[in-house]
Each structure stands twice: as C-alpha cells, then as structure tokens.
Amino acid sequence: MNIKRIQFLSLxxxxxxxxxxxxxxxxxxxxxxxxxxxxLIFTVLLFFFSFKxxxxxxxxxxxxxxxxxxxxxxxxxxxxxxxxxxxxxxTPYALDIVSVILWIFASAISVVISYxxxxxxxxxxxxxWHAFVEAKKAERKNRGQTAxxxxxxxELLSWIDALVQAVFMVLLLNIFIVQLxxxxxxxxxxxxxxxxRVVVFKTLSGPKFPLSEVGLPYIKKYNRGDIVVFxxxxxxxxxxxxxxxxxxxxxxxxxxTKVNLNVDEKGNQKADPLVKRVCGVAGEQLMMxxxxxxxxxxxxxxxxxxxxxxSWATWNLxxxxxxxxxxxxxxxxxxxxxxxxxxxxxxxxxxNFDELSSECTEIATKFEAIWKKSSNSKSGTxxxxxxxxxxxxxxxxxxxxxxxxxxxxxxxxxxSSFMCDWISHVPEFSDxxxxxxxxxxxLMIKLLSGKMILRNAELYISGVHNEVWQRDVQQNENLQxxxxxxxxxxxxxxxxxxxxxxxxxxxSPRYIPENCYFMMGDxxxxxxxxxxxYDRWTTKLTPxxxxxxxYTTDMQPQYVxxxxxxxxxxxxxxxxxxxxxxxxxxx
Numbered sequence: 383m384n385i386k387r388i389q390f391l392s393l394x395x396x397x398x399x400x401x402x403x404x405x406x407x408x409x410x411x412x413x414x415x416x417x418x419x420x421x422l423i424f425t426v427l428l429f430f431f432s433f434k435x436x437x438x439x440x441x442x443x444x445x446x447x448x449x450x451x452x453x454x455x456x457x458x459x460x461x462x463x464x465x466x467x468x469x470x471x472x473t474p475y476a477l478d479i480v481s482v483i484l485w486i487f488a489s490a491i492s493v494v495i496s497y498x499x500x501x502x503x504x505x506x507x508x509x510x511w512h513a514f515v516e517a518k519k520a521e522r523k524n525r526g527q528t529a530x531x532x533x534x535x536x537e538l539l540s541w542i543d544a545l546v547q548a549v550f551m552v553l554l555l556n557i558f559i560v561q562l563x564x565x566x567x568x569x570x571x572x573x574x575x576x577x578x579r580v581v582v583f584k585t586l587s588g589p590k591f592p593l594s595e596v597g598l599p600y601i602k603k604y605n606r607g608d609i610v611v612f613x614x615x616x617x618x619x620x621x622x623x624x625x626x627x628x629x630x631x632x633x634x635x636x637x638x639t640k641v642n643l644n645v646d647e648k649g650n651q652k653a654d655p656l657v658k659r660v661c662g663v664a665g666e667q668l669m670m671x672x673x674x675x676x677x678x679x680x681x682x683x684x685x686x687x688x689x690x691x692x693s694w695a696t697w698n699l700x701x702x703x704x705x706x707x708x709x710x711x712x713x714x715x716x717x718x719x720x721x722x723x724x725x726x727x728x729x730x731x732x733x734n735f736d737e738l739s740s741e742c743t744e745i746a747t748k749f750e751a752i753w754k755k756s757s758n759s760k761s762g763t764x765x766x767x768x769x770x771x772x773x774x775x776x777x778x779x780x781x782x783x784x785x786x787x788x789x790x791x792x793x794x795x796x797x798s799s800f801m802c803d804w805i806s807h808v809p810e811f812s813d814x815x816x817x818x819x820x821x822x823x824x825l826m827i828k829l830l831s832g833k834m835i836l837r838n839a840e841l842y843i844s845g846v847h848n849e850v851w852q853r854d855v856q857q858n859e860n861l862q863x864x865x866x867x868x869x870x871x872x873x874x875x876x877x878x879x880x881x882x883x884x885x886x887x888x889x890s891p892r893y894i895p896e897n898c899y900f901m902m903g904d905x906x907x908x909x910x911x912x913x914x915x916y917d918r919w920t921t922k923l924t925p926x927x928x929x930x931x932x933y934t935t936d937m938q939p940q941y942v943x944x945x946x947x948x949x950x951x952x953x954x955x956x957x958x959x960x961x962x963x964x965x966x967x968x969x
Contacts, residue, residue: 391495392432392448395455398488399425402459405481406466414469421462427451449499450543456489457550460592467593468625478594553632558589558598561948563611563657568712569903569911570657572702573609573694573964575709579956580657580964582611584949592628593621600944604660604899607690609964612901613946614654616916617646627654655948658911661691662882662900662941667891670879671815672727673697673906678813678891685813694904697877714907719869723877726870730822738825739805745832746798752839753787753794764790768920768932773871776831776931777864781851783831784838800929801832809926816880817924823874824923827867827931834860871923875914875937876907882939898941913939 403421408414428451463481467473473481555561565578574580588600604610617623630643644652661675662668669676669685673695676685696702698720699713715723764786769775776783787793804825811818837857841850851857882900883892894900903909910916915938922930951964 388495388498389433391491392428395452395488395491395495396425396429396432398484398491399428399455399459402481402484402488403462405477405484406462408466408469410469410471412469414466414471417462417466420465421459424451424455424458424462428455445499449496452492452496452499453547454550455492456485456554457547459485459488460550460554463594464592464625464628467621470621472621473594475595478591478596482591482594482596549632556631557584557592559583559585561611563655563951565657566653567908568710569905569909570609570659571699571710571905571908572696572706573659573904574657574954575706576711577956578954578960580951581953581955582949583952587947587949588945589948590945593624602947602950604663604947604950606660606663606688607694607965608660609657609951610660610899610901611655611657611948611951612942613948614652614656615912615940615942615946617652617654619946653910656901656911657951658901658903658909659694660899661688661902662894664894664896664898666900667881667883667893668879668900668939669814669816669881670877671819673877676815679893683891685815695902695906696904697906699905712908715873722866723870723873726826726866730819730826733822733826735808738829739802741829742801742805742825742832745829745836746801749787749797749832749836749839750794752836752843753797755843756788756839760789760791760793762790763792764796768922771930772920772932772934773827773868773923776827777834777861777868780831780834781838784835784842787835788839788842797832797835801828803929804828804927807926807928814881816878817926819878820874821924821926823867823871824927824931827871827923828929830860830863830867831931834864871933873907874933875935876909879913879939880937883941894941897944899944899947900939900941912942913937 400422403418403425406417406421408417428448431448431451463485466481467478561582561584563580563582565574565576565580568576585598586600586602588598588602590597613619627644634642634644642651644654646652662677665679666677667679675688675691675695677688678685698715698717699707699710700715700717700720702710766783770779787797790796809821811821834857837854837860838851841854841857881891883894885891900912902911902913914936916936918934918936920932921935922932924930953962954964955961
C-alpha cells in the first residue's frame with residue numbers, strides 16, 4: 383500500500399460518506415433534522431484532515447487525527463442513520479437499503495485505511511512516513527518533564543477513546559452477532575435462575591439495522607423446546623419506543639450497566655427482551671389443561687398430549703433438586719398447596735352431572751321452603767353484577783347473599799335459576815377439554831356457595847345467635863373447601879389455557895401462522911408469558927351458563943412473529959458451576 387492508494391481510498395470513503403449524508407436529508411421539524419448536518423460535518427472534517435492537512439500540506443502529524451476520524455466514521459454514520467429515523471415520519475424501505483449499502487462501503491474502506499495508518503504499518507507506506515515514525519520514537523525517548531505530562535494526558539485520552547470505541551464496537555456486535563444477557567426473573571426456573579448469564583447468537587435470526595427492516599436474512603428456524611430471547615410483544619412496536627430502546631441500550635453500555643433508561647410510560651423497568659421456551663410452532667393449535675399441553679394440526683386433527691413439554695414444564699418447585707433450591711427466591715405453592723390443587727382437579731374430573739343436578743335441585747327446594755317461612759318483608763327484585771358473582775364474593779359474602787335473597791320478592795326464583803338453570807343446557811364439549819373443565823369447575827363453585835347460602839338460611843330461620851354461626855361445624859367445613867376452590871381459581875390461568883388460536887366462528891380450527899411461535903416460561907406458576915395480557919378483567923368462568931360464576935383473568939394468548947426473535951440461548955457461562963448448553967440442565 384502506497385500513499386497514492388491511501389489517498390484514493392480516502393477520497394472514495396469521503397464520497398461514500400457524503401452521498402450517505404444526502405440520504406439523511408429531512409424536512410420535518412423534529413430530531414431527524416440533525417441527522418444530515420451531523421453526518422455531513424463529520425464528512426467535511428474527514429476530507430479536510432485527509433486532503434488538506436495530510437496529503438496536500440504533508441503535515442504527517444495529522445495521520446493520527448485522520449486515523450481517529452476513520453475509526454469513528456462507522457459509528458457516527460450509524461448514529462446519524464438512527465437520528466434520521468427517530469422522527470415522527472419514517473423513511474422508505476428503498477432509501478433504507480441505499481443508506482445501508484453506502485454505510486457498509488464507507489465503513490469497510492475506513493477500516494482498510496485505518497489498518498495502514500496504524501503505527502505498526504505506517505512505516506511500510508513510504509520512506510517519508512517511516513522517517514516520521516522514527517523521529518517520533520526518538521522524541522519520546524528524549525522527552526523532558528513537560529513532555530512527560532503531555533504524554534500522560536495523551537495516554538489518558540487514548541484510554542477514554544478506546545473505551546468509547548469499545549462501547550460502539552460492542553453495540554455493533556450486539557446488533558448483528560452475539561449478545562450477553564442476564565436473566566432478570568424466575569420465569570425459567572429451574573433451567574435459569576436470577577442473574578444467570580447466557581450467550582445469545584443473533585446472526586441467523588435476521589438482525590436488522592436500528593429502526594429499519596434492512597438487515598441480514600432470517601435463516602434460523604426454531605423448534606419446540608428451544609429457549610429463545612425475543613422482544614416483548616406486550617409493548618408498543620412504534621418508532622418512538624424503538625428509539626428509546628436503542629438509546630437506552632447505548633446508555634446502558636456507556637454507563638457500564640449502571641443506568642437503564644428502558645422504562646414504560648409509568649416509569650417502570652420494561653420486561654424487554656424476554657427469555658422463554660418455544661412451546662408451539664407454525665401449523666399447530668394448542669390447548670393446556672391441568673398442566674398438560676395438547677396440540678393438533680391439519681394432518682392430525684385430534685388433540686394429543688405433548689410429552690416433551692412435561693420434561694421441562696415445572697409445576698411443583700418443591701420437587702427440584704436441593705442444589706437449586708437455595709437459588710430460588712419464590713416458591714408459588716407449598717407441597718400442601720400443590721396437593722390441594724391436584725385434589726380439586728381430581729374432584730372436578732369425577733364430577734357426575736346427574737348426581738350434581740339432584741344436589742342442586744335439592745338445595746334450591748330447601749331454600750325455597752325457608753324463603754317462604756322467612757319473616758323478612760319481601761320488597762323489590764334482586765339481581766347481581768358480574769363482580770358480585772365472582773368466586774371471592776360468593777364465598778366471602780355468603781351471608782350478604784343470604785340476607786338479600788330472603789328479603790327479595792324474586793329471591794327464591796333467582797336462587798333456583800342460579801343453582802339449576804344449567805341442568806337443561808349441558809353442551810357437548812368434544813375435544814375442548816378446557817371449556818369442559820371450566821364448566822365443571824363453575825358447577826363445583828356454585829354447589830359449594832349454594833350449600834353455604836342454604837346453611838346460612840337454616841341458621842337464620844332457627845334464630846341462632848351470630849356467635850354460634852361462627853362455630854358451626856358444617857359452615858366451617860364449607861369455608862375450608864371454599865378456600866381450596868378460591869386458591870385454585872387464582873391459579874387457573876397459570877395452570878390452563880383455552881384452545882389457541884381460537885376456532886373460527888363456524889367451529890373449524892385455526893392454526894399458528896407461518897413464521898410465528900408460541901412461548902411459555904418453564905416455571906408456569908411464576909411466568910407472565912405469551913398466555914397472558916398485562917391487564918386484568920372480570921369474565922365468566924364458562925359461557926355455557928347464564929348464571930356463571932365470574933373471576934378475574936388475564937388470559938389472552940398470542941404468538942410472536944419471527945421478526946421479534948433475537949436469537950436462542952446458546953451457552954450459559956455464569957455461574958461456572960452450572961455452565962453449559964441450556965436445555966434440561968435445570969433437572
């Protein structure tokens with residue numbers, strides 16, 4: 383490499399950089415306006431120091447200045463690229479492609495020139511440059527005290543320069559090649575514990591230039607069981623949020639992980655990105671009941687259990703190996719709680735509709751007799767809101783329900799409908815295990831709340847003092863059973879999932895679209911994942927009962943498109959004691 387070639391490459395680099403700057407022109411009164419001047423000013427300075435000072439005036443002292451400008455060129459142009467796309471209005475895809483191509487050429491040339499301007503290679507360019515380098519070496523050997531101070535300051539600045547360049551280099555590596563993540567939650571216990579550190583390779587997952595759709599091709603195809611890192615679809619995917627994410631990542635690295643600006647509108651730290659396991663792939667329809675994941679496809683229309691899911695889904699953390707327990711902070715259920723959960727599910731499965739209808743009819747008949755005998759004056763009609771018919775309200779306010787029913791003109795009629803209306807409307811559930819289970823659970827809750835209301839009425843009509851009510855054996859037994867059922871309902875949306883994607887209106891199945899995936903955490907009782915929304919609302923436990931019990935839900939399954947996938951966890955490097963390829967190492 384000689385001076386003329388370096389001069390030609392420098393000119394070529396300036397041209398590419400100048401044309402790149404022209405692609406950043408904006409006419410909108412927002413942050414995008416600064417992209418063009420930042421890029422252009424940097425290009426002009428690069429041209430000035432190379433052709434004016436170094437090549438025209440042969441001031442060799444500017445070799446180091448030019449080298450610094452060339453080393454920062456890819457980063458300044460990339461930041462300008464981001465600024466241009468940070469405004470209210472985006473840029474056309476074709477323009478993004480042109481900008482990226484120009485950035486690649488300018489950056490590649492700058493790297494080549496920087497290589498030959500390195501102190502180790504300058505001497506090979508020409509005799510004049512060789513003599514300059516030797517003179518600098520001799521000057522450093524004979525420097526005095528003042529020169530030593532200057533050298534110290536220069537050394538300090540060079541360290542700062544190296545740190546800044548390292549930050550930008552890591553940013554590029556993080557975007558296109560590999561990134562290190564620290565596990566922030568216990569959603570993947572026992573596979574990952576909080577503060578585990580993993581390596582994620584991103585190149586095969588189609589990484590894109592910030593705020594654009596231009597990038598590497600998407601090659602990776604994920605399979606069920608792969609542990610992946612992906613952008614959280616619960617958050618907005620607009621330009622404003624992407625700008626904030628990019629800048630927060632830059633600040634995060636510049637402050638050595640001390641400052642994280644990636645927060646939501648309320649100032650709370652965003653759970654983004656997420657680390658979960660792929661549990662459903664394109665062409666599948668899923669359902670989960672009693673902790674068992676079921677799947678069907680067009681080629682296999684019957685729901686069948688996914689045996690592999692049971693090998694990593696964890697429901698009872700008390701059963702994990704002792705060496706992991708010390709690193710787990712939250713155990714959602716005790717061993718006793720888990721046993722109660724299984725007993726509720728067993729009771730629900732064995733529920734007999736004929737026997738249940740007889741019990742409900744008997745309870746309604748007995749209550750009607752007490753209602754007729756009640757000395758309460760009957761005034762007005764009665765109705766209850768969805769919130770009043772919630773599981774919690776039915777159990778905790780049973781005495782309120784009793785008083786209201788006994789004193790209302792339609793109290794007996796409403797109670798009879800509540801207890802018995804379902805009897806003539808039992809649907810055929812076919813393969814829909816989720817809907818059938820919830821229908822049965824609804825009846826179990828109604829039966830128990832009916833027993834509690836009837837017992838309250840019996841005690842009331844008998845004139846028993848309130849203090850005696852609290853010691854009633856039958857009612858205390860009802861309350862214990864109510865606690866078990868209430869606890870189960872609180873876990874309902876973590877233990878089960880309706881058919882997803884939901885069937886079409888005509889009942890025909892729909893499937894996860896091409897290039898989409900469904901993810902869940904292994905620690906199913908402590909994972910807010912693709913099963914759930916970040917909002918909660920009151921809904922009926924079953925749509926097949928006009929007087930259905932209600933509960934608070936966040937069930938809103940969604941799949942994730944491949945363009946939000948960042949990569950798969952390739953290796954856990956910390957802690958060293960559990961280093962290895964993630965998969966089933968938590969077992």
